[in-house]
Amino acid sequence: xxxxxxxxxxxxxxxxxxxxxxxCAEVFPWLKTGxxxxxxxxxxxxxxxLGADVRLLMPAFSAIAAGVEPQGPIIHLPAGGTHxxxxxxxxxxxxxxGTAPGLQAGRLKDTGQPVWLLHxxxxxxxxxxxxxxxxxxxxxxxxxxxxxxxxxxxxLGSGLVPGAGWSAxxxxxxxxxxxxxxxxxxxxRHKGLSQATTVFTIHNLxxxxxxGAGVRAGLGLPDSxxxxxxxxxxxxxxxxxxxxxxxxxxxTVSPTYAHEITTPEQGFGxxxxxxxxxxxxHGILNGVDSSVWNPAADPLVQPGFDAEHLEGxxxxxxxxxxxxxxxxxxxxxxxxxxxxxxxxxxxxxVAQVADELVARGxxxxxxxxxxxxxxxxxxxxxxxxxxxxxxxVGYDEPLAHTLVAGADVILVPSHFEPCGLTQLxxxxxxxxxxxxxxxxxxxxxxxxxxxxxxxxxxxxxxxxSFDAKGLHTALRRAFALYRRPADWRTVQRHAxxxxxxxxxxxxxxxxxxxMAQTDRQHSGTPHA
Ligand code: ADP
Ligand code: GLC
Numbered sequence: 047x048x049x050x051x052x053x054x055x056x057x058x059x060x061x062x063x064x065x066x067x068x069x070c071a072e073v074f075p076w077l078k079t080g081x082x083x084x085x086x087x088x089x090x091x092x093x094x095x096l097g098a099d100v101r102l103l104m105p106a107f108s109a110i111a112a113g114v115e116p117q118g119p120i121i122h123l124p125a126g127g128t129h130x131x132x133x134x135x136x137x138x139x140x141x142x143x144g145t146a147p148g149l150q151a152g153r154l155k156d157t158g159q160p161v162w163l164l165h166x167x168x169x170x171x172x173x174x175x176x177x178x179x180x181x182x183x184x185x186x187x188x189x190x191x192x193x194x195x196x197x198x199x200x201x202l203g204s205g206l207v208p209g210a211g212w213s214a215x216x217x218x219x220x221x222x223x224x225x226x227x228x229x230x231x232x233x234x235r236h237k238g239l240s241q242a243t244t245v246f247t248i249h250n251l252x253x254x255x256x257x258g259a260g261v262r263a264g265l266g267l268p269d270s271x272x273x274x275x276x277x278x279x280x281x282x283x284x285x286x287x288x289x290x291x292x293x294x295x296x297x298t299v300s301p302t303y304a305h306e307i308t309t310p311e312q313g314f315g316x317x318x319x320x321x322x323x324x325x326x327x328h329g330i331l332n333g334v335d336s337s338v339w340n341p342a343a344d345p346l347v348q349p350g351f352d353a354e355h356l357e358g359x360x361x362x363x364x365x366x367x368x369x370x371x372x373x374x375x376x377x378x379x380x381x382x383x384x385x386x387x388x389x390x391x392x393x394x395x396v397a398q399v400a401d402e403l404v405a406r407g408x409x410x411x412x413x414x415x416x417x418x419x420x421x422x423x424x425x426x427x428x429x430x431x432x433x434x435x436x437x438x439v440g441y442d443e444p445l446a447h448t449l450v451a452g453a454d455v456i457l458v459p460s461h462f463e464p465c466g467l468t469q470l471x472x473x474x475x476x477x478x479x480x481x482x483x484x485x486x487x488x489x490x491x492x493x494x495x496x497x498x499x500x501x502x503x504x505x506x507x508x509x510x511s512f513d514a515k516g517l518h519t520a521l522r523r524a525f526a527l528y529r530r531p532a533d534w535r536t537v538q539r540h541a542x543x544x545x546x547x548x549x550x551x552x553x554x555x556x557x558x559x560x561m562a563q564t565d566r567q568h569s570g571t572p573h574a
Pocket of ligand 2: 080081082085249250299332463464465466467486
């Protein structure tokens with residue numbers, strides 16, 4: 047066990063290590079649509095390093111199953127009315143396609159991380175994306191896919207899977223895909239069948255998993271959960287709301303976002319619920335997994351570099367320009383974007399300032415995929431400025447490293463941003479983040495204003511107003527600093543020295559687990 051300070055919390059007690067069931071739908075490098083996968087790869091080992099016994103629970107999507115070394119048989123999951131479970135609670139014994147889901151223990155092949163795989167032939171094998179079909183529409187069986195995940199989490203966490211030989215002290219679910227777990231756990235607890243403490247983490251409140259009330263019967267959701275103070279949302283079933291209402295404590299991925307989501311502007315219709323639960327809502331910043339994102343030891347960036355030896359960064363810039371078909375101009379201010387192309391990310395603003403950026407002598411390299419309108423606007427900019435603006439549409443992990451390492455500035459002009467990871471990767475690689483002051487971006491980047499330059503806290507560029515003018519003003523600041531190489535170096539050195547590590551975040555999560563356990567001991571069994 048590793049402790050960073052003598053007072054750091056530990057996850058081991060006289061009763062043994064704290065058992066944490068970490069429930070999620072994606073994990074890097076096996077299945078990734080966004081930052082949640084990076085978090086799910088890094089937080090469990092950081093918790094284990096503090097003494098916790100952490101098991102992932104994930105649907106056996108083909109990409110996940112390919113990354114897991116199975117370690118036992120598939121254990122059938124009991125349904126409501128069997129094994130002493132209440133009638134009518136939980137999905138029926140079979141999925142709509144007629145198969146009986148089951149759990150199988152295993153380990154992730156790359157790290158040895160213990161995993162429970164949720165097998166349900168017919169439910170998890172379609173396509174590559176866990177949430178959407180090839181046309182970008184949510185899977186027609188989404189409610190069933192993630193309803194079963196919630197049911198499996200509730201049973202396993204409560205020690206109600208005969209033959210599993212494991213139960214959890216803490217069930218920790220991530221995003222709406224796991225929300226129903228907290229509804230089922232609440233119902234089981236009410237029947238005296240579950241002792242597990244529960245924590246729900248919001249990575250993105252914009253995606254809520256809302257389904258027509260007709261899904262209730264198939265998912266075995268008791269009427270006692272379907273009301274305004276429960277998981278009902280305007281007559282529908284909301285998986286997200288189930289997590290928000292029924293988890294003992296809630297976390298999200300930055301302190302600023304934790305506040306923002308309690309306001310009507312950023313609450314996506316759930317700010318009222320979040321205001322009610324404010325006392326149990328915490329903001330814990332994500333970290334950087336330095337086994338994946340470290341400029342000195344990145345196998346995808348050779349030769350590497352660090353804050354004192356930047357020759358490798360100059361070579362990375364040349365490699366980036368070459369790879370993306372940009373003119374080989376070592377002195378151009380090279381800006382990059384690595385992102386999902388969605389409204390959240392504000393990238394239409396980047397398309398709007400592209401002409402000005404090039405007119406000032408800059409270059410732009412974009413890697414992303416998503417909404418056709420944003421893609422087209424960036425493609426138009428590329429056509430207007432061949433050799434100065436380059437777009438690569440798609441998801442490409444090695445190229446993401448090439449861009450983060452070789453650029454001077456990484457643009458993250460988000461409309462909202464729960465945490466954001468690419469600005470953290472930018473800081474680490476001396477690629478100064480230019481961000482909008484929202485969510486985790488506001489918590490992690492300090493503007494290069496005169497006063498911040500003066501006191502040495504500057505680490506990037508920050509703007510407030512969500513329009514092209516706001517972005518443009520911050521860009522001008524970036525160009526101005528770039529013309530002062532000594533000042534640029536100072537900011538770069540400071541940025542590269544900042545550490546957002548997972549050990550700190552894991553300690554904060556442990557603290558929340560402990561608070562939640564203490565609250566439960568004091569409050570006893572709540573009423574359904
Ligand atoms: P979000 O989760 O909202 O998409 P984050 O900044 O938290 O935003 O995480 C995004 C993650 O996905 C980062 O690891 C980033 O490098 C990666 N990423 C985003 N788009 C791409 C892409 N087109 N190709 C490769 N990696 C990408
Ligand atoms: C979400 C958010 C992003 C965050 C990531 C990991 O996808 O959009 O801001 O960094 O989750 O927590």
